[in-house]
Amino acid sequence: MSAQTTFDSIDQLALALESVGYFAERRLITAVFLSLRLERPLLLEGEPGVGKTELAKALAKVLNRPLIRLQCYDGMEQREALYEWNYTAQLLHMRAAAAHVSPEELEREVYQPRFLVKRPLLQALQTDAPGALLLIDEVDRADEPFEAFLLEYLGEYQVSIPELGTITANATPVTLLTSNRTRDLNDAVKRRCLYQWMDYPDRARELAVVRSQVPQASAHLSEQVAEFVARLRSQPFVSAFQRAPGIAESVEWAKALVALDTLTLDPEVIQDTAGILFKQREDIAAITPLLNDLLAPAAVNLASL
Ligand SMILES: Nc1ncnc2c1ncn2[C@@H]1O[C@H](COP(=O)(O)OP(=O)(O)O)[C@@H](O)[C@H]1O
Numbered sequence: 001m002s003a004q005t006t007f008d009s010i011d012q013l014a015l016a017l018e019s020v021g022y023f024a025e026r027r028l029i030t031a032v033f034l035s036l037r038l039e040r041p042l043l044l045e046g047e048p049g050v051g052k053t054e055l056a057k058a059l060a061k062v063l064n065r066p067l068i069r070l071q072c073y074d075g076m077e078q079r080e081a082l083y084e085w086n087y088t089a090q091l092l093h094m095r096a097a098a099a100h101v102s103p104e105e106l107e108r109e110v111y112q113p114r115f116l117v118k119r120p121l122l123q124a125l126q127t128d129a130p131g132a133l134l135l136i137d138e139v140d141r142a143d144e145p146f147e148a149f150l151l152e153y154l155g156e157y158q159v160s161i162p163e164l165g166t167i168t169a170n171a172t173p174v175t176l177l178t179s180n181r182t183r184d185l186n187d188a189v190k191r192r193c194l195y196q197w198m199d200y201p202d203r204a205r206e207l208a209v210v211r212s213q214v215p216q217a218s219a220h221l222s223e224q225v226a227e228f229v230a231r232l233r234s235q236p237f238v239s240a241f242q243r244a245p246g247i248a249e250s251v252e253w254a255k256a257l258v259a260l261d262t263l264t265l266d267p268e269v270i271q272d273t274a275g276i277l278f279k280q281r282e283d284i285a286a287i288t289p290l291l292n293d294l295l296a297p298a299a300v301n302l303a304s305l
């Protein structure tokens with residue numbers, strides 16, 4: 001079970017991620033690189049829309065590993081994460097076999113692997129080399145008992161199943177956890193992971209994402225989008241109110257502007273399309289009086305040309 005990474009350097013990994021359309025800052029790539037090298041799970045924390053889930057998808061592609069995703073939610077139970085027994089099939093089997101075998105044999109028979117329904121954690125452990133990429137997404141949505149349950153997997157890449165014993169990894173899965181930080185995670189979970197905080201991208205990176213995902217937008221329009229969104233995020237009202245636009249919103253917005261044949265941003269088109277950037281009416285109302293200011297630097301630049 002040696003490291004399966006095929007990347008010798010951080011630069012190589014950065015290039016590979018860019019080749020599948022993922023643009024990341026150096027700190028993040030370093031964290032990913034170390035997570036691969038040290039075979040440690042990586043916990044990614046940050047606001048929604050900063051590219052946490054997308055990183056797992058991009059990484060699975062460049063590592064050529066199957067992506068196995070466990071989407072966490074409130075009230076999630078172990079059987080949805082690990083395994084459950086196919087009770088109906090067990091019952092049918094018991095009926096058919098009851099006449100021929102002893103009760104002890106019957107019990108052994110119904111707990112065979114073929115009646116086991118494997119959920120993401122178990123699937124990840126039982127994926128053969130080079131191994132899976134397991135994404136435990138939005139772990140902050142699950143509850144604390146679930147976090148406690150994850151410890152054995154995160155620390156040793158194994159799980160214990162009462163009827164079958166301890167199951168270890170066929171090949172160490174690359175493991176990413178994400179959290180939107182709606183609550184603090186358990187220290188024991190954090191101790192078993194490398195940690196990386198993910199911020200909104202800077203202008204240059206946002207521009208790279210928009211350019212790559214919306215190639216039909218002109219360079220000028222893409223620059224305006226990146227500039228405007230960066231300015232929006234630095235407005236105090238955004239944090240005071242609800243939610244700043246993420247990268248997905250910038251991309252969608254650029255697409256919408258192209259669809260409307262927009263050549264240059266102006267207050268009117270921004271107001272008409274504000275529902276793409278913001279999903280809270282308070283936020284939409286709050287940007288209206290700021291539009292001229294938010295657009296001003298671009299207007300000054302254009303005027304000075
Ligand atoms: N670094 C990036 N490079 C390219 N696209 C990105 C990047 N970060 C985010 N995106 C885009 O933004 C969208 C939202 O990102 P996502 O990973 O779902 O955010 P999160 O999981 O942090 O809420 C993705 O579908 C992708 O299109």
Ligand SMILES: [Mg+2]
Pocket residue numbers: 049052053054137178
């Ligand atoms: Mg996500």
